[in-house]
Amino acid sequence: MDAIDFLLQLSLILFTGKILGILLRRIGLPQVLGYILAGIFLGPAIWEMIFDIPAGSIVPITAMDNPYLKAFAEVGVIFVMFTAGLETNLKDIRSAGMQSFLIALLGVLIPLGAGIGIGALFLPESGFFTWLFIGVIMTATSVGITVEVLRELGKLQTRVGTIILSAAIIDDVLGIIVLAIALSLSGANSSTSAVLSAINPNNEAWISIIWILAFFVFAVGVGFGISKLFKYIEKKTPHTRRIPILSIAVCFAYAYIAEKVFGVADITGAFIAGVVLSTRHDSAEYTDRKVTINSYTVFAPIFFASIGIKITFAGLSLDVLWFALAFVAVAIATKIIGCGGMAKAMGFKWKDSARVGVGMIARGEVALIVMEKGIAGGLIGAQYRAIVVMLVLVSSLLAPILLKILYRNDKTEHPLPTKEQLDGVQYEQTN
């Protein structure tokens, strides 16, 4: 593989992905799918399956074993998680209150439990950690499409809109914690961390958990010092390039230390770096803008295309298809039940509860990233790639359709639930 051929591949991915993304956007689908589709078209999947053309002939991108593409995809994941972290403002979460937290919590626990359940049902001999991982993939909501639909309907500033927004951010954090625990307990990450395998040779659960806690303590403690430093730099030389560049350096260092020292996934490290940097210095938004630009112009497209390139339709059996259908149906139903049910329990009306539930069903980037981690760690098979892409596709299609139906004939701004309605549940007052 020549470096110059790599430029052609980049160009093809960006061009095809963007054009497809624009078209998908028209029918209300997320642009991310454009890059995945571009990967499918440019990679071997379709060519091999339909036309029986072997890799290495006319197919533009034959495989992801190309080290250049791999490097870009790898950094792409880190950037996507870092920006997700930067956009997670802990202050907002605190002021979002107990309601959003409880809705997010049930929206994580119920899909997680149901995921373990269908794992045990369909793949009984795969073992607990595979089932657990199927659950973990189901946890993280991608709120982008929902936000757009709510904004379009003029409902983003309502109580339901705020609840969905906060709960989606909170379930990212919860999902990251669940992922860290799952990867650590399964031992999938101790192979990359010499430190973890030294102190925990028998892969005992309690040591792993303490070590995860140690990571979070380290990340927050060191992050506190870094943020103080950044605050100082920012005050002396506002809006220079140094803060974004040093922030990216911190992100990479966190990702490295998380994986190599603590046996926590690098994406968790990047996410936590984002959260730590976002809360404590004023230029987080400025940094976020820079990193986001970096991310969306080159890195994220290549990561999402890499999913498409790696997708294979070989070995698709009827069993896999049944599992896929169950997986998608359960992932969607459990978010509605978990989040919508919790909302109802807290005194929301039926319709608003349904809106909250439906607002949380969409899955996106994080589900795809968690899936790749699971495949890389040997916890789930490569056939999950197509299944999780299907979940992203179906849930992204359903969320706006269902939301629009639920908001039909709703011309009034919905009043906040009264104190009485919310009586049954403890919650913090939000202003």
Added chain:
Amino acid sequence: MDAIDFLLQLSLILFTGKILGILLRRIGLPQVLGYILAGIFLGPAIWEMIFDIPAGSIVPITAMDNPYLKAFAEVGVIFVMFTAGLETNLKDIRSAGMQSFLIALLGVLIPLGAGIGIGALFLPESGFFTWLFIGVIMTATSVGITVEVLRELGKLQTRVGTIILSAAIIDDVLGIIVLAIALSLSGANSSTSAVLSAINPNNEAWISIIWILAFFVFAVGVGFGISKLFKYIEKKTPHTRRIPILSIAVCFAYAYIAEKVFGVADITGAFIAGVVLSTRHDSAEYTDRKVTINSYTVFAPIFFASIGIKITFAGLSLDVLWFALAFVAVAIATKIIGCGGMAKAMGFKWKDSARVGVGMIARGEVALIVMEKGIAGGLIGAQYRAIVVMLVLVSSLLAPILLKILYRNDKTEHPLPTKEQLDGVQYEQTN
């Protein structure tokens, strides 16, 4: 090489390079040198030379054969040249007038000729194309530092300031043309272009030149269509992400086609893509901002660090040292003679002519990139790496010092030269 180790390397390069860059800035040196120095510290050069520590032990980055770093450095060069192109507005050049053009032209021809001369003198057996390349490296001015000094002195808006600015942009374009011709004639690029070696098996000069012309015709022709399309998109959906993403795709495609089809360097393709996109649609500045952010946060740092990583002090003989001194002295003197002399010939006062000449001596990114091309093409040896870095260092140090001396006791805005003073030379009137 693990992908995760690569994250540590990225982090170290960004962190060390930025800290060094901030310190260098304090003493008036360009920040680019910070990343080169970071590469020297993090790479094998010093460790091997001073401490005799072999690569692969405690040295963080052992070599640039690491494919991940290589991919980033490669894309870094493309981005640096693309942004240079985007910032080259042909309209500005046209309105800059004949004066700037003639100053730039002599500022290219005299270093080029002198470079060939010292090449023939010091390296008689290396052959004409090596001598030519030594000249080509000397052509491109880096105006960043000069602009900062002039701005600080309040002289940027003067006639001298405008002339320097325009001439520096024009000599980039001239330098790129000279580079394209040099690489093509030497046959260094026909190995990468199957098309060129097919139509020009005997590497005949006139075919190469026609083929270069064909590239420029193609680039401008296709670019015209693309720009029309972008203008249309921009009008329909202003300031969305699609224009920057598609622009980057065009840049990569141009780089690929330039090298693979026309046997012109990929950096020439990227530069021309920037020029073509900058002149014909309104969002060039918007795109430039996005690409620049991409470039300075990750890619450019890694490219400049890669120069430091590849620098070797092994095999430094007295001969090489003499050559280095001659190279740096000639590179600086010829810009002063070429540009300053032309200014004097056009009627500028002695002092202003000297200011113009001194304002053009600084070399930077483009010289480094051209050098890497020459090394990769086998036209010059790896020992040039340290020599060209020395040129960047010395010329960047000298330019502000000399400029400040030449502007000492100059409290008045300098009047434009009168028609009579300029009588001897044809020039376009600029407003």
